[in-house]
Amino acid sequence: MGLITGLLTLPIAPVRGVVWVAEKLNDAAERELRDPRVLRTQLAVLNQELEAGDITIEEFEREEERLLDRLHAVRADRVPNDRR
16 A cells, blocks of 8 residues: 555544444354354253243244254254265
């Protein structure tokens, strides 16, 4: 980047910084949403909440189904193309 370009784009530097941070946060969130270990941990926590009486069986079943669907989707994405 040249001196003139650097000076002209200096006022938008904070915007570029915010965009970069937002992209990094989005990447981290995507990795967490697709990590089977995180999903299994969430299932374990959900089970503990049910056993402790913090949630009803209906809430448990609804959330368990959602988490299992995500887990199956993650596993299906990791299957090589020749096995689909």
